[in-house]
Amino acid sequence: MKLSWLDASHVHDTLRRHLLVDGFDLVVDLDRSGCGYFVDVRSGRRYVDMFSCFASLPLSLNHPDLRNSETIEQLGTVALHKLTNSDLYTSVYATFVDTLFRIAIKEPFKYAFFIEGGALAVENALKVAFDWKVRKNFQKGYTREVGHKVIHFRQAFHGRSGYTLSMTNTDPTKVAYFPKFDWPRVLNPKLRFPITEESLARTIADEQLALNQIKTALCEHGDDIAALIIEPIQGEGGDNHFRPEFLQALRTLCDENDILLIFDEVQTGVGITGTWWAYEQLDVVPDIMTFGKKMQVCGIVATTRIDDVPENVFHVSSRINSTWGGNLTDMARATAYLQIIAERNYLDNARQQGAYLQARLERLAQQYPHLVSNARGRGLFCAFDLPSPMVRRQFLQRSHAEGLLILGCGEQSIRFRPTLDVTQQRIDEAIAIIEKVLQATAA
Helix, strand or coil: CCCCCCCHHHHHHHHHCCCCCCCCCCCECCCCCECCEEEECCCCCEEEECCHHHHCCCCCCCCCCCCCHHHHHHHHHHHCCCCCCCCCCCHHHHHHHHHHHHHHCCCCEEEEEEECCHHHHHHHHHHHHHHHHHHHHHHHCCCCCCCCEEEEECCCCCCCCHHHHHCCCCCHHHHCCCCCCCCCEECCCCCCCCCCHHHHHHHHHHHHHHHHHHHHHHHHHHHHEEEEEECCEECCCCCEECCHHHHHHHHHHHHHCCCEEEEECCCCCCCCCCCCCHHHHCCCCCCEEEECHHHCCEEEEEEHHHHHCCCCCCCCCCCCCCCCCCCHHHHHHHHHHHHHHHHCCHHHHHHHHHHHHHHHHHHHHHHCCCCCEEEEEECCEEEEECCCHHHHHHHHHHHHHCCEECEEECCCEEEECCCCCCCHHHHHHHHHHHHHHHHHHHC
16 A cells, blocks of 8 residues: 655645644655755755754754665664554664663663653653652651642743643743643843853852742742752753853752752753753753653653652652653664764764854854844854844744744744754855845845
8 A cells, every 4th residue: 555645735725724834834845855955845945954843853854874775664664553662662662772871871860761742751750750759758757748849940941731831931822821830930040142251240140049049949848849940051942051050059959958950951952062962061960851852752861869769750660651652663763863973973063063153153243243142052052142023033034035944932032953964064055044134134
């Protein structure tokens, strides 16, 4: 049996009959897209990719190491059926887990849990923390459940379901009218670029305010605080960077107050910052880390600190679980991606091309000081600010019209999320389009 797909000319109209279709105005050519471009199957037009499917593509479409007959046959065999990894075990599953911990996940991380969806990864990280803290409190003599609150930050994005709605606060549209918990929310003391003596002093003052707010929450709620969660770099909230010293102070507070430190690396993970995980550059290790997007499979890993409570969720059946336990086809593809990234040294490429991209953005800020500011980045995880949300909206519309796929973040930022195999030529193409748009905006 061979499946027949709808003609490209009917794609948008068909989808609009049942869905809100407000994405990019193109129909992706899955065969011809690649090498840093998306191709519109209707017109053949190529678009420079600086968004990588919301940072979920580790490599360009149709990477030659992935699109070969042997790999396609293997993926096809796995994709033919969707097994429940929570109960049925395969060599594909075991190979993925082995590859993940051999290449990308290092000690002291020991435990893992897989699921489909970044928000659900965060949800289960919280469940690990709630279970851990409540059991800890029982050990201390509590006779009722205490340990159900999470400290989080302003401009955080952790997902759009269940528990995560109580922490996501980037755009009111994403959370309005949905029931939420009243958990402690504190200031996010983000850096401002270029870093000057004045801006650094302001950030340090903000850090002290944030730490004081955390201490106040700990005093007010005590043992009811189970965890503190933060994105090492806040993506959706505006590509907000933090000083390593601040994140290290969070580590100290969590240790002193018997709560778990959770890093949400769904967007910052799998090489885009120049290392497998952003935390590796910050001299701080969380107790739980969430991942997704570029990993293809979503989930969490946890350190042995969880074993402070012997009967934790990683030892008690059904405390956390999922029908699929992650998608087996995604695991097979992720295994290939991990091997390709390691063998081709794409982390080095992310660092080198990231430095080049940041230099180009800083030059734009010098050339267009009234339009471009706050150029920043870590590896390929880069961004700059525009003067207002309206200017940003016009910029995105014009960029797409000129053949560039790129997204905003925060209120007025432009974020770059190229794939790890991006080349200097592709960056130059993107910057050339951006310069053209900025010139038109300035006119």
